[in-house]
Amino acid sequence: MADVHYPYTLCLIRQDDQFLLLNRQKQPAMGMWNGVGGKIEPNETPTAAVIRETFEETGIALAEVRFAGTVVLRAEQAVGIYLYLADLPIDQTLATPLATREGILDWKSLNWILDPDNIGIISNLKHYLPNILNGPLCRHTFDYNQHQLTDYTTDVLPEDALQSIH
Template identity: 45%
Template sequence: MFKYTVCFVKRKDRILMLNREKAPIMGVWNGVGGKVEENESPDQGALREVFEETGIKVETFFSKGTVTWEDHNGELDGIYVYLYEVDEHFTYETPLKTREGILEWKSIDWILHPKNLGIAEMVAQYLSVLLTEKGIHSFTYKGGHIIIS
Protein backbone atom coordinates (compact mmCIF):
# COMPACT_ATOMS: atom_id res chain seq x y z
CA MET A 1 0.00 0.00 0.00
CA PHE A 2 1.29 3.45 -0.92
CA LYS A 3 1.18 6.45 1.43
CA TYR A 4 -0.25 9.22 -0.75
CA THR A 5 -3.16 10.20 -2.99
CA VAL A 6 -3.59 12.90 -5.61
CA CYS A 7 -7.12 13.82 -6.62
CA PHE A 8 -8.49 15.83 -9.54
CA VAL A 9 -11.97 17.38 -9.35
CA LYS A 10 -13.45 18.05 -12.80
CA ARG A 11 -16.24 20.49 -13.68
CA LYS A 12 -17.10 20.64 -17.40
CA ASP A 13 -13.79 21.39 -19.18
CA ARG A 14 -11.92 22.50 -16.06
CA ILE A 15 -10.08 20.80 -13.23
CA LEU A 16 -9.55 22.21 -9.75
CA MET A 17 -5.78 22.50 -9.34
CA LEU A 18 -3.61 23.40 -6.38
CA ASN A 19 -0.47 25.51 -6.69
CA ARG A 20 1.42 24.11 -3.74
CA GLU A 21 2.95 26.42 -1.16
CA LYS A 22 5.04 23.69 0.48
CA ALA A 23 7.45 20.97 -0.61
CA PRO A 24 7.29 18.58 -2.30
CA ILE A 25 6.60 20.21 -5.66
CA MET A 26 6.31 23.69 -4.19
CA GLY A 27 5.10 26.26 -6.74
CA VAL A 28 3.75 23.62 -9.12
CA TRP A 29 0.12 22.98 -10.10
CA ASN A 30 -1.20 19.56 -9.11
CA GLY A 31 -4.37 17.96 -7.85
CA VAL A 32 -5.27 17.98 -4.17
CA GLY A 33 -4.45 15.06 -1.93
CA GLY A 34 -2.21 13.84 0.79
CA LYS A 35 -1.34 11.02 3.09
CA VAL A 36 -3.53 7.95 3.58
CA GLU A 37 -4.07 7.64 7.32
CA GLU A 38 -3.73 4.48 9.39
CA ASN A 39 -6.82 2.24 9.19
CA GLU A 40 -8.00 4.10 6.08
CA SER A 41 -8.27 2.71 2.56
CA PRO A 42 -6.81 4.77 -0.30
CA ASP A 43 -10.39 5.47 -1.51
CA GLN A 44 -11.38 6.77 1.95
CA GLY A 45 -8.19 8.82 2.19
CA ALA A 46 -8.81 10.40 -1.21
CA LEU A 47 -12.38 11.40 -0.30
CA ARG A 48 -11.20 12.85 3.01
CA GLU A 49 -8.32 14.76 1.43
CA VAL A 50 -10.56 16.36 -1.20
CA PHE A 51 -12.92 17.52 1.54
CA GLU A 52 -10.16 18.72 3.88
CA GLU A 53 -8.32 20.69 1.20
CA THR A 54 -11.31 22.09 -0.70
CA GLY A 55 -14.48 21.68 1.38
CA ILE A 56 -15.97 19.78 -1.57
CA LYS A 57 -17.72 16.50 -0.79
CA VAL A 58 -17.34 14.13 -3.72
CA GLU A 59 -19.10 10.79 -3.84
CA THR A 60 -17.43 8.34 -6.21
CA PHE A 61 -14.53 8.41 -8.61
CA PHE A 62 -14.89 8.61 -12.37
CA SER A 63 -11.50 7.07 -12.94
CA LYS A 64 -8.57 6.07 -10.74
CA GLY A 65 -5.30 4.27 -10.71
CA THR A 66 -1.81 4.01 -9.36
CA VAL A 67 1.39 5.56 -10.59
CA THR A 68 4.47 3.61 -9.56
CA TRP A 69 8.21 4.23 -9.87
CA GLU A 70 11.49 3.05 -8.41
CA ASP A 71 12.83 5.22 -5.59
CA HIS A 72 16.51 6.10 -5.11
CA ASN A 73 17.11 2.69 -3.49
CA GLY A 74 15.53 0.81 -6.40
CA GLU A 75 12.41 -0.01 -4.36
CA LEU A 76 8.87 0.33 -5.68
CA ASP A 77 7.02 3.47 -4.59
CA GLY A 78 3.85 5.07 -5.85
CA ILE A 79 0.75 7.15 -5.42
CA TYR A 80 -2.99 6.59 -5.83
CA VAL A 81 -4.61 8.92 -8.39
CA TYR A 82 -8.31 9.81 -8.61
CA LEU A 83 -10.58 11.77 -10.92
CA TYR A 84 -13.92 12.98 -9.56
CA GLU A 85 -16.57 14.84 -11.50
CA VAL A 86 -18.92 17.44 -10.03
CA ASP A 87 -22.10 18.72 -11.62
CA GLU A 88 -21.51 21.30 -14.36
CA HIS A 89 -23.55 23.84 -12.36
CA PHE A 90 -21.53 23.26 -9.18
CA THR A 91 -20.29 26.62 -7.88
CA TYR A 92 -16.86 26.95 -6.31
CA GLU A 93 -15.22 30.35 -6.56
CA THR A 94 -11.50 30.53 -7.28
CA PRO A 95 -8.77 31.57 -6.96
CA LEU A 96 -8.89 30.59 -3.31
CA LYS A 97 -5.94 30.77 -0.92
CA THR A 98 -5.75 27.81 1.46
CA ARG A 99 -3.18 26.48 3.93
CA GLU A 100 -1.86 24.20 1.17
CA GLY A 101 -1.59 26.87 -1.53
CA ILE A 102 -3.86 28.44 -4.14
CA LEU A 103 -6.81 26.55 -5.62
CA GLU A 104 -7.96 27.50 -9.11
CA TRP A 105 -10.04 25.98 -11.90
CA LYS A 106 -7.74 25.38 -14.87
CA SER A 107 -8.82 24.38 -18.37
CA ILE A 108 -7.94 20.85 -19.40
CA ASP A 109 -6.29 22.23 -22.56
CA TRP A 110 -4.03 24.41 -20.41
CA ILE A 111 -3.14 21.53 -18.08
CA LEU A 112 -2.31 19.16 -20.93
CA HIS A 113 -0.52 21.68 -23.16
CA PRO A 114 2.87 20.20 -24.11
CA LYS A 115 4.71 23.47 -23.36
CA ASN A 116 3.19 23.91 -19.90
CA LEU A 117 6.10 23.75 -17.45
CA GLY A 118 3.97 24.63 -14.42
CA ILE A 119 2.28 21.24 -14.01
CA ALA A 120 3.61 18.43 -11.81
CA GLU A 121 5.93 16.29 -13.90
CA MET A 122 3.81 13.17 -14.44
CA VAL A 123 0.32 14.71 -14.39
CA ALA A 124 -0.05 15.60 -18.06
CA GLN A 125 1.03 12.09 -18.99
CA TYR A 126 -1.54 10.14 -16.95
CA LEU A 127 -4.38 12.66 -16.59
CA SER A 128 -5.35 12.39 -20.25
CA VAL A 129 -6.01 8.66 -19.72
CA LEU A 130 -8.05 9.28 -16.56
CA LEU A 131 -10.13 11.83 -18.49
CA THR A 132 -10.90 9.60 -21.46
CA GLU A 133 -11.05 6.08 -20.06
CA LYS A 134 -13.28 5.28 -17.09
CA GLY A 135 -12.10 2.59 -14.74
CA ILE A 136 -8.97 1.61 -12.88
CA HIS A 137 -5.54 2.12 -14.43
CA SER A 138 -1.97 1.19 -13.69
CA PHE A 139 0.81 3.58 -14.71
CA THR A 140 4.55 3.13 -14.34
CA TYR A 141 6.90 6.11 -14.40
CA LYS A 142 10.27 5.24 -15.91
CA GLY A 143 12.88 7.32 -17.66
CA GLY A 144 10.75 10.46 -17.56
CA HIS A 145 7.74 8.81 -19.20
CA ILE A 146 4.52 7.15 -18.08
CA ILE A 147 3.94 3.63 -19.31
CA ILE A 148 0.34 2.42 -19.23
CA SER A 149 -0.03 -1.22 -18.20
Protein backbone atom coordinates in the same frame (compact mmCIF):
# COMPACT_ATOMS: atom_id res chain seq x y z
CA MET B 1 -2.19 -5.45 -7.12
CA ALA B 2 -4.04 -7.08 -4.23
CA ASP B 3 -0.95 -7.08 -2.00
CA VAL B 4 0.33 -3.63 -3.01
CA HIS B 5 -0.51 -0.81 -0.62
CA TYR B 6 0.47 2.72 -1.55
CA PRO B 7 0.66 5.48 1.08
CA TYR B 8 -0.88 8.37 -0.91
CA THR B 9 -3.93 9.43 -2.92
CA LEU B 10 -4.46 12.09 -5.58
CA CYS B 11 -7.79 13.35 -6.90
CA LEU B 12 -8.50 15.28 -10.07
CA ILE B 13 -11.79 17.12 -9.72
CA ARG B 14 -13.42 18.24 -12.95
CA GLN B 15 -16.37 20.35 -13.90
CA ASP B 16 -17.08 20.47 -17.64
CA ASP B 17 -13.62 20.83 -19.24
CA GLN B 18 -12.07 22.45 -16.15
CA PHE B 19 -9.98 20.73 -13.48
CA LEU B 20 -9.45 22.01 -9.96
CA LEU B 21 -5.72 22.13 -9.36
CA LEU B 22 -3.58 23.16 -6.40
CA ASN B 23 -0.41 25.21 -6.74
CA ARG B 24 1.47 23.86 -3.74
CA GLN B 25 3.18 26.28 -1.37
CA LYS B 26 5.36 23.59 0.23
CA GLN B 27 7.26 20.44 -0.70
CA PRO B 28 6.80 18.09 -2.39
CA ALA B 29 6.24 19.82 -5.74
CA MET B 30 6.28 23.34 -4.30
CA GLY B 31 5.14 25.86 -6.93
CA MET B 32 3.70 23.21 -9.25
CA TRP B 33 0.04 22.71 -10.25
CA ASN B 34 -1.36 19.25 -9.40
CA GLY B 35 -4.48 17.56 -8.12
CA VAL B 36 -5.35 17.35 -4.42
CA GLY B 37 -4.79 14.50 -2.03
CA GLY B 38 -2.44 13.21 0.60
CA LYS B 39 -1.43 10.48 2.98
CA ILE B 40 -3.66 7.54 3.82
CA GLU B 41 -4.18 7.21 7.58
CA PRO B 42 -3.95 3.85 9.41
CA ASN B 43 -7.06 1.68 8.87
CA GLU B 44 -8.32 4.04 6.15
CA THR B 45 -9.12 2.87 2.64
CA PRO B 46 -7.64 4.83 -0.27
CA THR B 47 -11.16 5.90 -1.29
CA ALA B 48 -11.99 7.21 2.20
CA ALA B 49 -8.59 8.95 2.33
CA VAL B 50 -9.04 10.76 -0.98
CA ILE B 51 -12.52 11.98 0.04
CA ARG B 52 -11.17 13.20 3.42
CA GLU B 53 -8.06 14.83 1.90
CA THR B 54 -10.13 16.53 -0.81
CA PHE B 55 -12.42 18.02 1.83
CA GLU B 56 -9.47 19.14 3.97
CA GLU B 57 -7.73 20.82 1.02
CA THR B 58 -10.72 22.27 -0.86
CA GLY B 59 -13.79 22.26 1.41
CA ILE B 60 -15.57 20.12 -1.21
CA ALA B 61 -17.44 17.14 0.24
CA LEU B 62 -17.31 14.63 -2.60
CA ALA B 63 -20.17 12.15 -2.67
CA GLU B 64 -18.52 9.99 -5.29
CA VAL B 65 -15.04 9.36 -6.67
CA ARG B 66 -13.85 6.97 -9.37
CA PHE B 67 -10.63 4.97 -9.04
CA ALA B 68 -8.54 5.96 -12.08
CA GLY B 69 -5.30 3.97 -11.71
CA THR B 70 -2.03 4.36 -9.88
CA VAL B 71 1.18 6.33 -10.16
CA VAL B 72 4.59 5.10 -9.05
CA LEU B 73 7.33 7.71 -8.74
CA ARG B 74 10.83 6.27 -8.69
CA ALA B 75 13.77 8.41 -7.66
CA GLU B 76 15.97 7.65 -4.63
CA GLN B 77 13.08 5.45 -3.50
CA ALA B 78 9.71 4.49 -4.97
CA VAL B 79 6.46 6.12 -3.85
CA GLY B 80 3.01 4.94 -4.91
CA ILE B 81 -0.19 6.97 -5.31
CA TYR B 82 -3.80 5.91 -5.91
CA LEU B 83 -5.39 8.14 -8.58
CA TYR B 84 -9.03 9.23 -8.48
CA LEU B 85 -11.30 11.26 -10.72
CA ALA B 86 -14.35 13.12 -9.41
CA ASP B 87 -16.97 15.15 -11.23
CA LEU B 88 -18.22 18.23 -9.41
CA PRO B 89 -21.91 18.73 -10.17
CA ILE B 90 -22.72 21.82 -12.26
CA ASP B 91 -24.90 23.21 -9.44
CA GLN B 92 -21.97 23.11 -7.01
CA THR B 93 -19.41 25.90 -7.30
CA LEU B 94 -16.05 26.81 -5.89
CA ALA B 95 -14.92 30.37 -6.61
CA THR B 96 -11.23 30.55 -7.47
CA PRO B 97 -8.48 31.48 -7.21
CA LEU B 98 -8.67 30.52 -3.55
CA ALA B 99 -5.73 30.65 -1.14
CA THR B 100 -5.61 27.76 1.34
CA ARG B 101 -3.03 26.51 3.84
CA GLU B 102 -1.83 24.06 1.15
CA GLY B 103 -1.52 26.62 -1.65
CA ILE B 104 -3.72 28.24 -4.29
CA LEU B 105 -6.69 26.42 -5.81
CA ASP B 106 -7.80 27.34 -9.31
CA TRP B 107 -9.80 25.86 -12.19
CA LYS B 108 -7.68 25.08 -15.25
CA SER B 109 -8.80 23.91 -18.69
CA LEU B 110 -7.69 20.57 -20.07
CA ASN B 111 -5.97 22.36 -22.97
CA TRP B 112 -4.06 24.58 -20.53
CA ILE B 113 -2.95 21.56 -18.48
CA LEU B 114 -1.81 19.56 -21.51
CA ASP B 115 -0.13 22.43 -23.37
CA PRO B 116 3.43 21.24 -24.13
CA ASP B 117 4.83 24.70 -23.31
CA ASN B 118 3.22 24.79 -19.86
CA ILE B 119 6.10 24.28 -17.41
CA GLY B 120 4.06 25.04 -14.28
CA ILE B 121 2.28 21.66 -14.24
CA ILE B 122 3.82 18.76 -12.32
CA SER B 123 5.65 16.77 -14.99
CA ASN B 124 3.77 13.49 -14.68
CA LEU B 125 0.23 14.91 -14.89
CA LYS B 126 0.46 15.64 -18.62
CA HIS B 127 1.42 12.01 -19.22
CA TYR B 128 -1.30 10.19 -17.30
CA LEU B 129 -4.25 12.61 -17.50
CA PRO B 130 -5.27 11.69 -21.08
CA ASN B 131 -5.18 8.01 -20.11
CA ILE B 132 -7.34 8.34 -16.99
CA LEU B 133 -9.94 10.25 -19.02
CA ASN B 134 -10.13 7.76 -21.90
CA GLY B 135 -8.09 4.64 -21.28
CA PRO B 136 -8.13 1.49 -19.20
CA LEU B 137 -7.04 1.48 -15.55
CA CYS B 138 -3.24 1.66 -15.59
CA ARG B 139 -0.20 1.86 -13.37
CA HIS B 140 1.85 4.84 -14.54
CA THR B 141 5.52 4.54 -13.57
CA PHE B 142 7.81 7.55 -13.70
CA ASP B 143 11.58 7.45 -13.23
CA TYR B 144 13.36 10.59 -12.08
CA ASN B 145 16.99 11.61 -11.80
CA GLN B 146 17.54 14.79 -9.75
CA HIS B 147 13.90 15.88 -10.28
CA GLN B 148 14.13 15.37 -14.05
CA LEU B 149 11.76 12.86 -15.65
CA THR B 150 13.88 10.22 -17.41
CA ASP B 151 11.35 7.46 -18.24
CA TYR B 152 7.61 6.81 -18.27
CA THR B 153 5.89 3.44 -18.68
CA THR B 154 2.27 2.37 -18.48
CA ASP B 155 0.94 -1.07 -17.55
CA VAL B 156 -2.75 -2.02 -17.63
CA LEU B 157 -3.89 -3.03 -14.15
CA PRO B 158 -5.44 -6.45 -13.62
CA GLU B 159 -9.24 -6.63 -13.54
CA ASP B 160 -9.31 -7.16 -9.76
CA ALA B 161 -7.41 -3.89 -9.10
CA LEU B 162 -10.58 -1.99 -8.31
CA GLN B 163 -11.66 -4.50 -5.67
CA SER B 164 -8.30 -4.41 -3.90
CA ILE B 165 -8.47 -0.69 -2.98
CA HIS B 166 -11.77 -0.67 -1.09
